[in-house]
Amino acid sequence: MYLIRLLYKTFDSERKAITFYLINVAVLLLIFNLTVSEAVIAYPTLISLMILAVYLTIKAVSLHGFLNGLDSAKQSKGYEPAPETCKESHVFETIEEIHANYNNKIAAMNEKLAGRNSMFSSFIHNMKSSVAVIELACAHKSLGALEDIELENEKLKSNLEQALNILRLDDFSNDYVPERVDLHALVSTVINEKKRDFIYASVFPKLSGETAYIYTDKKWCAYILEQIIANAIKYSLPNKNVYMEILTGEKRTVLTIRDEGIGIEPGDIPRIFDLFFTGKNGRNHKAATGIGLFMVKHIAKQLGIEVSLASTVGSGTSVSLSFLSKL
Known part of the structure; x- marks a missing residue:
């Protein structure tokens, strides 16, 4: 045959x-x-x-x-x-290029899938821990137990929101709505949503600057602010401040979020936006996942927001977000 x-x-x-x-x-x-x-x-x-x-x-x-x-x-x-002819030689060269291209794509997909699996494993582990705490609190009914349940419920909501945001990243263009946004009002809203976290940590928000309009996606920008402010609260010392200052320019508007916390080791700063990197501070803080700042950098790149970070051990950390102004 x-x-x-x-x-x-x-x-x-x-x-x-x-x-x-x-x-x-x-x-x-x-x-x-x-x-x-x-x-x-x-x-x-x-x-x-x-x-x-x-x-x-x-x-x-x-x-x-x-x-x-x-x-x-x-x-x-x-x-x-x-190959016996020049034509056949070109065919095999093209096949090799196609294989190399697809192998690179497959390797990138496998790496992305492995990272996503690790992230979801982290979320599931955190949610299981919250569920276990809620079960213990239910078994010991008291006012303190209700506070524990409320706190763990907030953690569950946060982990679920993180997981959903990761899933949305693949279709970012379908979930992106650029508009004229009042940055001062947006920061104030995020501060109000984090009010309980500020109170529990005995940290005080200080917002300065005039009303400034930027061109961005309101929901995703709020998510970036939530992650940075949450980190500022997490690593701040009690009775200290988190300063949020807005400086408006002709083309760019810069929001600087500065805490008076423990700071970041110089050797950790170059990798601070890497996925799952928690650094020395993260290893000492059980709630650190190494996901928040990675998401900040990734989403900021999609939104055209320039992110920079500076830190001094013992003095605090400053994160600057540079937005495209919208007059």
């Missing part, structure tokens, strides 16, 4: 050459009969068919090697193509 398929593919690939050859032979035989008194057709026809058979045999052998090379190339590795 393979031989028949090979012959069929050979005839199919060489049909133009065969057609041209047969027409040429027919014309030569016609001229031969017109010029020679005795009609002798069998001998030249036989010679012509033999030449055609040799040509098709050579082409079939060449096609057989090319098809074997293609079959090996499907495996993407462990094959050594031996």
Whole structure:
């Protein structure tokens, strides 16, 4: 069956050459009969068919090697193509480029999937811990138990929101609505939503600056602010302040969020926006996941927000967000 398929593919690939050859032979035989008194057709026809058979045999052998090379190339590795023509060489080079491109895409997808699995594992672990605390609180009914339940419920909501935001990142363009946003009002809203966190940590928000309008997505921008302010509260010392200052320029508006916390080790700063990197402070803080600042950097890039960070151990950390102004 393979031989028949090979012959069929050979005839199919060489049909133009065969057609041209047969027409040429027919014309030569016609001229031969017109010029020679005795009609002798069998001998030249036989010679012509033999030449055609040799040509098709050579082409079939060449096609057989090319098809074997293609079959090996499907495996993407462990094959050594031996192209006989420049055209075949280009085909194999293109196949190698396609394989390399898809291998890179697959590696990137696997890395992304592994990171996502780790993130969701972290969320599930945190939510299981909250559920366990709620179960214990339910078994010991008291005013303090109700406060614990309320606190753990907030943690559950936060983890669920984080998980949903990660899922939304793949379709960011479908969930992005640029608009004119009052940055001062937006920061005030986020501060109000974090009011309980400020109170529990005995940290005080200080917002300064005039009304400033920026061009961004209100929901995603609020998410970025929530993550940065949450970190500022988390790593601040009691009875200290978190300063939020808005400076308006002609083209860019800069919001600086500065805490008076423990600061970040100089060696940790270059990796602070990496996924799952918690640094020395994160290892000492059980609630640290190494996800928040990664999300901030990723979303900020999508929104065209420039993010910079500076920190001094023992003095605090400052995060600046530079927005495109909208007058």
